[in-house]
Amino acid sequence: MTVTFRPLLAGLGLSAALLASASTQAQDVDKAIEYRQGALRVMAWQLGPLGDMAQGDIDYDAEAFALRANNLAAVSHLPWEGFIEGSLQGDGHDIETRAQAAIGDDWAGFEERQATFRQEAATLAEMVEAGEEFNALRRQVGAVANSCSGCHDNYRWG
Amino acid sequence: MTVTFRPLLAGLGLSAALLASASTQAQDVDKAIEYRQGALRVMAWQLGPLGDMAQGDIDYDAEAFALRANNLAAVSHLPWEGFIEGSLQGDGHDIETRAQAAIGDDWAGFEERQATFRQEAATLAEMVEAGEEFNALRRQVGAVANSCSGCHDNYRWG
Numbered sequence: 001m002t003v004t005f006r007p008l009l010a011g012l013g014l015s016a017a018l019l020a021s022a023s024t025q026a027q028d029v030d031k032a033i034e035y036r037q038g039a040l041r042v043m044a045w046q047l048g049p050l051g052d053m054a055q056g057d058i059d060y061d062a063e064a065f066a067l068r069a070n071n072l073a074a075v076s077h078l079p080w081e082g083f084i085e086g087s088l089q090g091d092g093h094d095i096e097t098r099a100q101a102a103i104g105d106d107w108a109g110f111e112e113r114q115a116t117f118r119q120e121a122a123t124l125a126e127m128v129e130a131g132e133e134f135n136a137l138r139r140q141v142g143a144v145a146n147s148c149s150g151c152h153d154n155y156r157w158g
Numbered sequence: 159m160t161v162t163f164r165p166l167l168a169g170l171g172l173s174a175a176l177l178a179s180a181s182t183q184a185q186d187v188d189k190a191i192e193y194r195q196g197a198l199r200v201m202a203w204q205l206g207p208l209g210d211m212a213q214g215d216i217d218y219d220a221e222a223f224a225l226r227a228n229n230l231a232a233v234s235h236l237p238w239e240g241f242i243e244g245s246l247q248g249d250g251h252d253i254e255t256r257a258q259a260a261i262g263d264d265w266a267g268f269e270e271r272q273a274t275f276r277q278e279a280a281t282l283a284e285m286v287e288a289g290e291e292f293n294a295l296r297r298q299v300g301a302v303a304n305s306c307s308g309c310h311d312n313y314r315w316g
Contacts, residue, residue: 035203038196042236045193074232078200 026093029086033095036082039075046072047144050124054141065137066128072144073125076118083110089157098157110155117147184251187244191253194240197233204230205302208282212299223295224286230302231283234276241268247315256315268313275305 050068052058087093088101103110124140208226210216245251246259261268282298 031203035199038199038203041193041196042200042233045189045196071236075200075236078229078233 025086029084029091029093030095032082032084033087033093033097033099036079036087036099037095037097039079039082042075043072043079046075047148050141051145054138054145060134062134065134069121069125069128069137073121076121080111080114100155100157103155106154110151113147113151113154116150117144120144120147183244187242187249187251188253190240190242191245191251191255191257194237194245194257195253195255197237197240200233201230201237204233205306208299209303212296212303218292220292223292227279227283227286227295231279234279238269238272258313258315261313264312268309271305271309271312274308275302278302278305 046068048068049058049064050072053060053065083099083103085104087097088099088104089097090101120140120143124137124144127137127140204226206226207216207222208230211218211223241257241261245255246257246262247255248259278298278301282295282302285295285298
């Protein structure tokens, strides 16, 4: 099979270089998906205790709250560069993703929602820095969570 | 089987509450491993272009370099809280990990190496901020990469 590979490709109008390039692109897409999934997991981890405190599931701890709010704001701009062309559902890559193809039809809307989330997360960190009271912080956690849902409801499957 | 479950547990001296607690802990360990793997993946993604530029594999781009250096410094403190008790190799959790059990025998050494990495990443971002030349930045990328290896060589399998 190996000896007939190059002639076969040549017959199909393909070159080894082109194939190598396509393979690199596929690998890039896989890595981009894994990157964004990692970054979103980090965001969820940081948001978790904020949500738990806001909902009264765990006690409010000002130090822990500040740490999580700062971490969340610090990573809020990271995941989005991983949503590259060819990385959505049905794009034929090797990684399972819940990123719906609808993102590709509404890139501007997707980016707008990212910006809303980044703004809400930044506001939360600023409110902590300004020493605002827990009730106000609690409401802002709600605004952050809503901005997550604003995207998930439209662009994430399941 | 369902109806005999509680009596069986009672006979073994276990309670449903205890089991639930053990299950929650196992889930916590799994989540902590997935969290740190996500955070380390984010770090690797940010470090990648810095290494490529430092080694001349891609052209030096001051803006991209600054972005990656800042992102790397911003996330350099994140992964470590995911290395919790019961989350190393052989600890019987459900997630594949390369974190060697040796970490558990040398926690202080592990933390020291984390601190070295954080310091090297912070130094790189400060050097960018100070407008240092590419040759100096390049050497500092080497220092950052060495601090990664300092940990991986000792505590990561494969």
